[in-house]
Amino acid sequence: MKPTATQTVSADHLEVEGWSLDSSGSLRHIPAYxxxxxxxxxxxxxxxxxxxxxxxxxxxxxPLSMVVVYTVVFRYIMRVPxxxxxxxxxxxxxxxxxxxxxxxxSTGAIIENRELxxxxxxxxxxxxxxxxxxxxxxxxxxxxxxxxxYLVLGGSLWWGHLLYPVALLIQFVFVLGISxxxxxxxxxxxxxxxxxxxxxxxxxxxxxxxxxxxxxxxxTAPFFQINPMTSYVVIYRALLYDKAWPGMFWWVSAIxxxxxxxxxxxxxxxxxxxxxxxxx
Amino acid sequence: MSAGxxxxxxxxxxxxxxxxxxxxxxxxxxxxxxxxxxxxxxxIKFLGLFQPRYRERREEFWVLxxxxxxxxxxxxxxxxxxxxxxxxxxxxxxxxxxxxxxxxITITGRVAPIAGIGLGFHxxxxxxxxxxxxxxxxxxxxxxVRCIYDEIVNFAEIGNFIDMPVKNxxxxxxxxxxxxxxxxxxxxxxxxxxxxxxxxxxxxxxCIKKMMEFRKKGKxxxxxxxxxxxxxxxxxxxxxxxxxxxxxDGPVQKVLQDYAERTGRL
Numbered sequence: 009m010k011p012t013a014t015q016t017v018s019a020d021h022l023e024v025e026g027w028s029l030d031s032s033g034s035l036r037h038i039p040a041y042x043x044x045x046x047x048x049x050x051x052x053x054x055x056x057x058x059x060x061x062x063x064x065x066x067x068x069x070x071p072l073s074m075v076v077v078y079t080v081v082f083r084y085i086m087r088v089p090x091x092x093x094x095x096x097x098x099x100x101x102x103x104x105x106x107x108x109x110x111x112x113x114s115t116g117a118i119i120e121n122r123e124l125x126x127x128x129x130x131x132x133x134x135x136x137x138x139x140x141x142x143x144x145x146x147x148x149x150x151x152x153x154x155x156x157x158y159l160v161l162g163g164s165l166w167w168g169h170l171l172y173p174v175a176l177l178i179q180f181v182f183v184l185g186i187s188x189x190x191x192x193x194x195x196x197x198x199x200x201x202x203x204x205x206x207x208x209x210x211x212x213x214x215x216x217x218x219x220x221x222x223x224x225x226x227x228t229a230p231f232f233q234i235n236p237m238t239s240y241v242v243i244y245r246a247l248l249y250d251k252a253w254p255g256m257f258w259w260v261s262a263i264x265x266x267x268x269x270x271x272x273x274x275x276x277x278x279x280x281x282x283x284x285x286x287x288x
Numbered sequence: 289m290s291a292g293x294x295x296x297x298x299x300x301x302x303x304x305x306x307x308x309x310x311x312x313x314x315x316x317x318x319x320x321x322x323x324x325x326x327x328x329x330x331x332i333k334f335l336g337l338f339q340p341r342y343r344e345r346r347e348e349f350w351v352l353x354x355x356x357x358x359x360x361x362x363x364x365x366x367x368x369x370x371x372x373x374x375x376x377x378x379x380x381x382x383x384x385x386x387x388x389x390x391x392x393i394t395i396t397g398r399v400a401p402i403a404g405i406g407l408g409f410h411x412x413x414x415x416x417x418x419x420x421x422x423x424x425x426x427x428x429x430x431x432x433v434r435c436i437y438d439e440i441v442n443f444a445e446i447g448n449f450i451d452m453p454v455k456n457x458x459x460x461x462x463x464x465x466x467x468x469x470x471x472x473x474x475x476x477x478x479x480x481x482x483x484x485x486x487x488x489x490x491x492x493x494x495c496i497k498k499m500m501e502f503r504k505k506g507k508x509x510x511x512x513x514x515x516x517x518x519x520x521x522x523x524x525x526x527x528x529x530x531x532x533x534x535x536x537d538g539p540v541q542k543v544l545q546d547y548a549e550r551t552g553r554l
Contacts, residue, residue: 042429043420043424043428043429043430043431043433044425044427046424046430047417047420047421047424047430048421048424050417051410051413051417051421054412054413054417055410055412055413058412058453121410123407123408123409123410124408124410124421124422124425125385126380126385126402126407126408127383127385127401127402127404127407127408128401128402128408128422128425128426129383129384129385129399130425130426282387283387285380285385285386286320286386
């Protein structure tokens with residue numbers, strides 16, 4: 009498309025074709041996605057760590073403090089019978105952090121960018137998406153830290169590590185969908201900002217992160233299986249801690265949750281986005 | 289609905305050089321919802337299910353009631369009118385950040401980000417980061433932005449403040465930076481919202497020079513303004529937005545006179 013393309017915008021037109029198509033008419037004009045994502049991700053980084061002396065280290069210190077506390081409590085006080093408890097915990101915690109930070113930050117992805125949204129028309133889905141990319145980068149660094157500790161403690165590599173990027177991709181798609189859903193919904197329902205915090209806290213304890221799935225009471229397993237994060241944590245822990253094949257069931261459910269979340273999240277976002285500029 | 293739509297009388301002073309219309313607005317309607325009892329809270333929404341007094345009352349407010357407008361390539365048009373007449377709304381619609389409720393807008397060419405006060409900046413980011421962010425939303429790569437970066441900073445006269453968060457800028461500095469970004473992005477159509485209301489005289493002069501340069505390149509401009517002198521210098525045409533429709537369209541002097549008469553009458 010030439011940049012001088014004519015664009016028509018009307019109320020009917022939108023109802024027929026969907027505003028997203030029109031609004032992303034500017035998509036054709038954005039060849040520099042790389043730059044855009046880089047600028048937006050850089051923006052996240054600046055906003056989060058500007059002025060703090062330790063900067064990025066905070067994103068490692070936060071899960072680390074969690075690991076220390078939980079290890080002391082569960083390994084040495086409650087005496088959970090799990091070998092190498094810290095590693096067991098970290099394999100789950102860093103991926104939980106990816107999910108929970110992305111979700112809680114996504115509440116502001118649209119409403120905190122109101123000035124940009126009103127000033128220039130662009131595919132707004134880039135806002136939550138770049139936020140998730142930013143969290144993914146943080147997870148990548150946390151993962152590297154994990155692997156260093158893992159190897160130092162005598163862990164060895166196995167072919168299951170090759171599946172890690174696949175698992176990560178599936179969770180990325182899942183988180184992308186949830187973030188799109190929440191960032192768009194928050195525009196119309198500001199309470200979500202608070203609701204999400206409570207939901208995340210509940211979900212953390214209902215996901216087998218500090219305890220193994222095998223220790224949940226018999227008969228409650230289906231309850232854990234409907235929690236998407238269970239399948240991700242189970243897969244990661246199998247690959248990174250148990251060195252075992254997670255089982256086809258968990259892969260299928262992980263992919264299923266990702267597809268559903270992405271489909272619902274992106275379509276709801278597309279449906280709501282035309283009204284963002286008015287509502288933010 | 290067309291009864292309320294007063295079609296403007298097109299003045300014969302339009303350039304007759306056969307330029308095609310780059311902005312074509314046909315019967316454009318835009319409403320806003322005025323909400324009473326709206327605080328987006330779940331609790332109140334829940335109570336509203338049982339008690340009407342907690343229910344959200346929505347009142348429609350039509351800002352634009354059937355606007356027609358045609359702007360040709362290379363024209364500079366001023367939109368004037370009282371506060372709340374819908375001038376800024378019109379700019380948002382042309383920038384395609386707001387969606388029309390009825391009618392149609394056809395735009396040929398690329399529209400620059402609206403230059404206006406308090407628009408488009410992230411206040412925690414530095415001026416520099418904001419330049420890159422704005423330009424990349426417009427579709428520019430970082431490499432391209434680097435080429436015009438110095439030009440933008442020099443034009444905006446921000447100096448060392450460029451590496452400070454925008455929240456520390458004065459209102460004038462923010463407006464200057466916004467204007468500088470919009471004019472340097474090489475768009476075909478420029479939308480300006482009250483840019484002259486904050487800059488000092490010297491900067492205004494600079495803006496006007498820049499905009500004249502812009503016009504010479506055959507680009508199109510639409511400015512919302514109360515600055516008489518700037519409109520006189522820059523625009524060959526003005527439109528008066530009054531009560532949701534254009535009631536006067538023609539040479540700047542004539543339209544401003546109409547405007548004065550109407551305000552005087554009230």
